[in-house]
Amino acid sequence: MTTADPGTTRPLALVTGASSGIGLELARSLARRGYDLVVAAEDAELHAAAAELEREGTTVAAVQVDLTVPGDVERLWDAVVASGRSVDVVALNAGAGVGGAFAETDLAAELGIIQLNCASTVHLAKRAVQAMTARGEGRVLVTSSLAARVPSAHQAVYAGTKAFVHDFAQSIGAELDGSGVTVTAFMPGPTHSEFFDRAGLTDTKLGASDAKDDPAQVAEQAVEALLEGKDHVVTGSLATKVSGALGALTPDRLGARLQGKAAEPGSAPG
Numbered sequence: 001m002t003t004a005d006p007g008t009t010r011p012l013a014l015v016t017g018a019s020s021g022i023g024l025e026l027a028r029s030l031a032r033r034g035y036d037l038v039v040a041a042e043d044a045e046l047h048a049a050a051a052e053l054e055r056e057g058t059t060v061a062a063v064q065v066d067l068t069v070p071g072d073v074e075r076l077w078d079a080v081v082a083s084g085r086s087v088d089v090v091a092l093n094a095g096a097g098v099g100g101a102f103a104e105t106d107l108a109a110e111l112g113i114i115q116l117n118c119a120s121t122v123h124l125a126k127r128a129v130q131a132m133t134a135r136g137e138g139r140v141l142v143t144s145s146l147a148a149r150v151p152s153a154h155q156a157v158y159a160g161t162k163a164f165v166h167d168f169a170q171s172i173g174a175e176l177d178g179s180g181v182t183v184t185a186f187m188p189g190p191t192h193s194e195f196f197d198r199a200g201l202t203d204t205k206l207g208a209s210d211a212k213d214d215p216a217q218v219a220e221q222a223v224e225a226l227l228e229g230k231d232h233v234v235t236g237s238l239a240t241k242v243s244g245a246l247g248a249l250t251p252d253r254l255g256a257r258l259q260g261k262a263a264e265p266g267s268a269p270g
């Protein structure tokens with residue numbers, strides 16, 4: 001980890017969930033645009049990711065935190081403040097899923113993803129928005145999902161958390177109109193990452209499908225939208241965008257059933 005220089009004129013970005021998948025690519029995209037980074041994740045692999053990001057010629061501070069723990073969320077923000085620098089971009093991206101039938105899934109795991117996906121996002125957004133509104137500038141990215149617009153059987157709690165963060169991002173974004181602070185809801189469709197393995201979805205049609213988007217591509221599209229101050233961005237291929245648009249038009253219960261077929265345990269072909 002390189003110590004950030006408080007006297008630097010380079011912009012600073014905080015990215016959560018930056019050790020793998022979409023978050024690592026968000027951090028890489030910001031590094032290539034000249035941002036120094038504070039990156040956060042739970043496991044020690046974060047330090048390897050930070051070393052990789054430093055090769056982009058940027059300064060990276062890695063903060064290992066369990067964002068399901070409010071004290072760790074605060075410790076992460078304290079690390080940003082301790083850098084002595086204003087934070088220009090905050091990407092609230094860390095998140096996880098739980099697949100399976102709600103009657104059978106583990107309650108502790110589901111309460112954990114509510115804490116991670118929803119509570120830590122609100123907690124860090126509070127700190128970031130207060131700091132940014134005081135300065136009259138800043139950009140916040142909230143990783144939502146296409147799942148925010150379509151409920152899903154067999155991912156009931158996960159889909160609910162994404163609907164929550166999506167609405168939350170849109171609501172605070174509306175409050176902040178004209179303030180110089182923007183909030184962008186980032187809506188990836190299925191994207192190659194560790195998400196499906198961690199959520200126990202590898203034996204599902206959704207998890208096994210190769211037709212997923214490239215995390216580098218979706219991150220690049222998200223960072224462009226973030227820096228343009230867009231209110232939301234649906235990322236990925238044309239097929240993902242079309243499926244997202246159709247999903248949003250589908251009646252909720254039908255959408256939940258259709259999505260649920262792809263996420264049904266054992267639905268992976270062959």
Ligand SMILES: NC(=O)c1ccc[n+]([C@@H]2O[C@H](COP(=O)([O-])OP(=O)(O)OC[C@H]3O[C@@H](n4cnc5c(N)ncnc54)[C@H](OP(=O)(O)O)[C@@H]3O)[C@@H](O)[C@H]2O)c1
Binds near residue numbers: 019040188
């Ligand atoms: N992949 C998709 O198809 C897809 C689609 C729509 C939305 N999303 C969203 O995209 C975001 C990134 O997911 P991904 O697909 O890139 O999955 P991923 O590769 O599993 O990355 C998840 C990231 O979150 C971090 N994280 C998980 N639990 C944490 C905790 N308790 N405390 C701190 N950090 C934690 C992980 O770090 P550790 O390894 O240290 O735990 C990792 O850096 C999530 O919000 C997800 O809901 C993904």
